[in-house]
Every structure is written in structure tokens, then in C-alpha cells.
Amino acid sequence: MVRGALFKKSLRDMRKSKAQFISIFVMATLAVTIMTGLDSIWFTVQNNADIMYNATNLSDLWVTVQNPSEQDLWAISKIDGVIQVEKRFSTEADTNLSGNATLHVYALNDRSTLDQPEIQEGRFNKSGAVLDNSFAKAHNLKVGDTISIKLNGVWLKLPINGLAISSEQVSVVKNSATLIPDPNTYGFIVIPIGTLDSIYGQKIYNQISVKTAPDTDLNEVVQKADSIIGDKLIGITLQKDSLSVSNVNGRIQQFKILSLVFPILFFIVTALITQSTMVRLVESQRTQIGILKSLGYNKGSILWHYTSYGVMIGVLGSVAGLILGPNLFGRILVPQLQLTLSSYRLHINYWNFAFALLLILLCTGGVSFYACWQLQKDTPASLLRDKPPKKGEHVFLESIPSIWDKIKFSNKLIVRNTLKNKKRLIMSIIGVMGCVGVIIAALTVRSTIVGITDQVYGDTFTYDQKILIDPKKADSRYLKNLGLNGITQLIQESAVEVIYPNGEQKMEPITITTIDSPLIHMKDVEGNPISLPENGILMTRKLCKTLGIDKGDSIQIKRTGEDYVPVQIVQVAYMASGQGIYAADSYWKSLGEKFSPTALLIQWNGPPDQRFLQSDAVTDWATRESQHLGLSSSMGVINFAVAALIIMGASLAFVVLYNTGILNFVERIRDLSTLRVLGFHNREIRNLVLVENYFSILIGTISGIPVGRFISWLIASSLDERMDLLGNITLSNVLIATAMTICFAWITNSIIARKMKQLEMLEALKSVE
Known part of the structure; x- marks a missing residue:
């Protein structure tokens, strides 16, 4: 009965102050929506990817070596932590399909259990092939059809016995000319190793797949495998460094960072607004608390009664956020990530939701508890009396008569009231500061991501076309003698095994090009032009930062068919996207390597040479505009x-401004009514409140700029290892955030001004009964 009476009272109180409690509910909902929504994206991708990796028994690393021997296989299997090794063949192959379609070929023996395709339709046997399901749909192929691929110059016709997806092809692109997955031009095919006998005359292998036990030191396995293979080693790729897994992990990292950083300010602002609302509510109910204590209600019941206000709103907001977040973000965005997963079933991180719920309850229920706790030390007799007014204090301007005496009376009231209610002012400023910081940070991250394409394909690369070349059909001399009408630059793109000073060993992308580099313009982080060094390598800044190395340090590079050679990092360049190593062709040759161009960059002086583009030497090409569009699409x-x-x-900014403005008005109703009785005009009274609101908005907006800058830097520095984002805020973003805040302030002040016209003086001035 007692509990029911208090519950009814809480509902009446919330209905009476519905605007403030709706504000708290909205802010709690927004905070949990953002956290659970962004959380559901990376959590869904991570869980579905892990399920797929386990189902296909994805290897932990791959050792690339031409024709590995049984002795090599046996020796690697004896490395501590290695539980399974298998040989396979992996290469690229042309097809007989339209659109210059290419397939990645995986040849497995009939006893293979690692890196298995996940069959979607049909089956895998010794006499046919399993084709990429997305690729098959793009080309209208089905089980029972045939497809021809070209290996070692020989066309091989294969029946399609099954359609599948692969853990190594969740997110891959055809080549360096394409930046987003396209099943029309690229996919995979799995064939029995025996199929290669008719082409190579024997079973041929070029990779060793390695599976390790959990918690195995993979770097130690890599080093031992390197010493076993010796000079024959081409490279070792860890699972996390493979193209597909790296792309998936990059997506996970992007949304994980966003889900960690942005909700923090929402929780802080929610706590501040709840605090101001509940303090006012509890203070206005001093007499009721005194009556409850006089009637025999114990301290615990009264504390829970007022704490329940925040708890109810917090729980309702959290549940609403849990419903909205994953459905608004997860269900819409996960399918747009261009990932080929076996399932897109939404996964919700309930542990993080429980953490978010705890934070919301601390921000709402905890603050409500604290507001009521402050009055529990008073006796019922003290609570039944009106709270004595605060002792008047002189403001610091009053000590400067030359200034104070010149201030209008109404402005003196504004100054005195502002400094008298410092807590409310500080909370209002912090609330506005947090909202402005969120808006500036979000705008900056967006403009930074949009600016990646402009930096890469506007400042760094200035070619018209990137033309991929078959090195077997066109060497550097042939390409130079073509006499193409335009500025040309030859580049060789590949991967090289690298050992870093800390002992870490991995495959890194490397680009070798001519030292003059007319179409690739390298710059440092300040924007100053830099050149390829003649006696060392150039490395991108983000790669250096990730590996903890800097200009002047040395790394070891594996040479083809030989041992490692030390090379020095002479220059460090800023690249927003596409981290890696760059070297001049002359320096590459000095290391004993051969410069074999894989691409030709060209800036045409006239129309493109179609005869050259259609020649056998060209395997693919792309315009700079299409690459610009592809990169933009990948960031969509x-x-x-x-x-x-x-x-x-x-x-959030609108809710905060409305809530703080309404609270300022409600707390001063009696003062404003008194001024009306004394003859003040509506405009004068309105300015007393509205000017104070604008003052807190101005200070909060200015304070929000460094907050937004810090959040932008935090996100930019950790969003993706493959991107080097600076996160510098721009004047336009600051102006947009300021304009939005001022617009919301004008709207809320207009609402408050309308309420002030409806002010009932007699109702406001009558004594508290």
C-alpha cells in the first residue's frame, strides 16, 4: 500500500515535470543507441567472421616457397606450437568470361582439411571445381556448367561441381587498380591438385599452410620457418596480415573506436542534466520529504523513492536504445560493408550493453540518489520550513565602481543571478561544450574521411590512368620504347619479407619506381615535397608509427633467392591511405634485385592509346577518377x-539547450513575477533569462572547440592502421557546429519567451502552503 502510494506520487511528479524527464529519457536513449548500435556492427562482423574462420579451418599463417619439399614440411611441423601443416598451390588465372574476369586458384589435395571452402551448393570432388558463389551469380553460372581458366599458358576446362564462399575471400580486390570488391571481375576457384598434372606435368605446390595451437608465439614460428626454408623463401603471411582478414579487422577497428569514443560525452551530458533536474525536484519537495519522514517513512524508503525516478527513466532509455541501436545501425550498415560472410545474423554485445546500462543508472539513478541524500541529514522540522535564501554576496565587478556604476540595472541583475547560480551555469556550459564537441568531432571525422580521396588521388597521384602490365610480355625497355603520347612512370608493386628492429617479421607492400617520379608526388606531414632517396628507402608515416620505428632506423629486406639485406629508412612520407615502402629503381637494382614493372602510370597529352590498352601486354587498367570513386565508395x-x-x-544539443533554458526559467518564476509586479516590461524580463542562456551557450561553444579537436585526434589516430588521418578541425566545421548551436538556442529561447508571456503572477507569488 505504502509502496503503491509512493509510486503514484513519482508518476505525478514526472508528469508535472514531463519536459525535463523526457529530456533525460531522450539523452539516455541516444547514448545507449549510439553505443549499442556501433557496437553491434563490429561485434556482428567479428562473430560471423570468427564462425566462418573456424568452420573452414583457416590457417594461422602461410609460407610461400616454390616447390616445398617433404623435408621442409616435416621440419615446419616440428616447430613448437605447430599442430598441422599442409601443402597447396595458389595463383591467379584468367578466365574465358567477359569483362576481363580473373580467378584466384587454390589447388588442394584430397586429404586437405585446412582452408576449406564453405560449400553453399553442390560438393567438392576429385574431378571438378568449386566456384566462388558471388562470382558465379555475377556471371549467371550454376552447378553443372563449365568454366575455363588459363594456367601456365594452357587453357583448362573445368566442370563446376559446387558453389562456395572462402574465409580468404571475405573482402578482397582484384589488383591495385581496383579498390572495392567486385564479383563481376574477381573471385576464387578451388580445384583438386591432381588437375594440374596435365598442365605442369606433375603435382606442383607453392605454399605451406600452417595451423598452430592457441597462444602460440607466431613471431617465433615465423622466424623458425624462415630459417628452415632459407634462401628459397618468398614470404610468410600471418592470418591477420592476409588481405581479406586485414580488411575485415580494419572494419572492426573503425566501428570499435567510434563506439568507444562518441558515447562518452552523451553519458556525461545525461548525468549533468539529470543532476540539475533532480536537484531542483528534490529541493522543491523539501516539505514533502519532511512530511514523509514525519509520517514514519524510513530513510531507505525515501531514498529509493527519489532514486527510482532516475532508475525508471534510465532503464526505459536503455531498453529503447537497445532496440533502436542495433536495428538502426547494425541491420542497415552491416550488409553495406561489402563483406562475403556465411551469415549476417545480428549479434548484440550484451556485456557492453550491461556496462552501458550501469553507466546510465549511475548517471540517472546515482545522481538522483545523491540529490536526495543531501537532504537526509535535515530533521523533519527543518524540512517542513522553507529553505532559507542564500546569503547575498557581492560580485567582483562591484569592487570596481567605475565599471559597475555604468552597467544598467537589468544587466546588473543578469550578472548577479549568473554568478549566484554558479553550479547551474557550469552544468549548462559543460552540457553545451559536450554537444558542440560531439558535433565538431563528427564533422571533422567526416571531412577527414572525405579528404582522403582528395589527398591520395588529388595531391599524391596525378596520373590519368594506371595500366597494369604483364611482366612476362613487357619489360621496362619495351614500355619505354612504345613512345606513348604523355608523361609516363613505371612502377613495380609487390610484397617483400621484412624484419624490423624489434624482431617482428612480416610481409609488407613495396613499390619500386623511377627516382624522378613525375606522377607520384611524395610529401611529409607538413606538406613539404620530398623525393625518393638514392641510398635507402622511403616509408609511410603511419607504418613507421605502427611499428615503432623512425627516420634513420634500418630494417632487413629479403632478396629473391638470397638472404636478407639491411636497408635504411632515409625518408618518411605522409600518405592518408595505402601504407607501405617505396624505393627507387636504381637503389633496388643495387641490392641485387631486378626492376620488373607491373604497372605503367600515364598522364595523356591527348586521347588514350586504345591500341596499346587492348594489347596482350596490358592485363587491366583504371582511371584516377574511377579509383577516386572506389575509395570514396569504400568509405561510404x-x-x-x-x-x-x-x-x-x-x-543532444537541442535537448540540452531546451532543458537548461527551461530550468533557468522555472527556477526564477517568482523573481520574474516580482519584477512584472514592479512594472518591468515583458522585453526587459525576457532578456534577464535569455541573455544568461546565450552567455552560457557562448562559453560552452568556445570550450567545445578543443573538446572536438581532442576527440577528432583520438579517433583519427586509431581508426584504422591502413589510414593516416590527422583529424585537424577546420574553420568551416567550427562555424557549422556554432551555427547549429545558435539555431537551437534561438528555438529554445523562443519557446521560453512564449512561456514567459503566459506567466501567472498570482500563482507564482502565492505563499507555499
């Missing part, structure tokens, strides 16, 4: 998420 999902954050940040 991040842009959508950030745009949603901008909208939510703006919504």
Missing part, C-alpha cells in the same frame, strides 16, 4: 555512421 559506410552521429549530436 563510415560516412553514413558519422552522419548519423552528427544528427544525434545535434539532437
